[in-house]
Amino acid sequence: MMGAATARVPAKINLHLGVGPLREDGYHELSTVFCALSLYDDVTVRAAEEFSLTVRGEGRREVPTDRENLAARAVALLAERAGVADPTVAIEIEKQIPVAGGMAGGSADAAGALLAAARLWRLDTERDALMEIAAELGSDVPFALLGGAALGSNRGEQLLPTLHRGELHWVIVLAKTGLSTPAVYHELDRLRTGRGETVPPPARPDALMQAIASGDVHAVAPLLHNELQPAALSLQPLLRRTLRAGAEAGALAGLVSGSGPTCAFLCTDAEAAVAVAAELSGHGVAKAVRTAHGPVPGARLVPVP
Ligand code: C5P
Structure with missing residues (x-):
């Protein structure tokens, strides 16, 4: 089955970031307010004969292009959970979000890869299941799927959308x-x-x-x-x-x-x-x-x- 799908994913900033003590698991308890911003990465996932990952745009040289890239791990984890028979894909990332900038650029790419791969493989993965996979990949990945403004707790992955008006x-x-x-x-x-x-x-x-x-x-x-x-x-x-x-x-x-x-x-x-x-x-x-x-x-x- 050939084909491709593209997802556009926003950057985030934290309008509030409260950090609790270091926990046994190496993470910190957070109370944070996320806000999705109009800087976007576009992630395209294509059915392919062999794996590849290419990055264009902002900070591309600093992004790993092997299977360790969070977008590649996202595709692999979704394929495993959904039992996709041939999960080989080519991933293309067009970056506007700064790399290692504190704006969740890597998390955005993982969220985009999840959404695009789910579309490519015509999966009917429930939104909740996708959010769970997102949380396994990283603390900021669920918010990249959700967007808007949200209160984040635990590692930041437990989200409560919050009311917001205007821009x-x-x-x-x-x-x-x-x-x-x-x-x-x-x-x-x-x-x-x-x-x-x-x-x-x-x-x-x-x-x-x-x-x-x-x-x-x-x-x-x-x-x-x-x-x-x-x-x-x-x-x-x-x-x-x-x-x-x-x-x-x-x-x-x-x-x-x-x-x-x-x-x-x-x-x-x-x-x-x-x-x-x-x-x-x-x-x-x-x-x-x-x-x-x-x-x-x-x-x-x-x-x-
Ligand atoms: O979850 P993620 O992989 O994005 O987190 C990267 C790192 O940031 C963690 O390994 C940890 O060192 C730190 N972190 C933390 N507490 C959080 C979220 C992240 O200490 N709530």
Whole structure:
């Protein structure tokens, strides 16, 4: 059976990221608010004689092209669960989402691969089953399927969609070098141990969720919060300059996205975002500067290019 399918998948930022203590299983209990943003990776899965994986676009050289790539693992896991007789595919990824940027680019590719492969093989895998496979692949993969805005708990994979109104406008600043997610969590543990802190379980950010439901950007701005930010700043001190530059350029608020090093700046409206982006582009603090809006829907099928 030949054929192909393509899924388009958004990046995410965490509007709130509360991190509990390190658990026995090596993960941290999270209370986070995800927001899907209008930066997309397109993932095409084609029936093929032999396995291949090609990557084009943003940061392509840093992405593994073997079976260890999370998109390849996603296809393999789905094939195994669904009992697909010939699961050999060629995967093509067109990237807009920064690699190792804290915007769940790898997770987006896994979510896209799941959706595209399910379509290619005409599987009637229930949404719940797909979400379970997604959670096995990584903490952020289920949200890439869901999109919109959602409260994430446990490792981040347990999702509760939250009400949201209107669009928030962002400037996204890509750093010159990436950060590894485990390294940033490890640094947070190190900083906390150094201070002799007892870490409480993360609290639910109710005020922020209300602000998102109201669609009032001025209510959202002061509530943006990322507990991984001090760890990301500790590993990449230059990010402080980026955050300062964003505030000086007129953003309402700025924060490190997830484990970083990408920084996200919330702006009053689309026009303000373009002005802030232009200002930051001239600063030389970044590899690239983009504008984006969100919440946007999660992974969806689009015509094969
Ligand atoms: O689940 P995922 O593979 O995306 O997580 C990557 C790494 O990030 C984990 O191995 C762990 O070190 C860290 N992590 C964590 N707590 C979470 C999610 C991720 O410590 N809730």
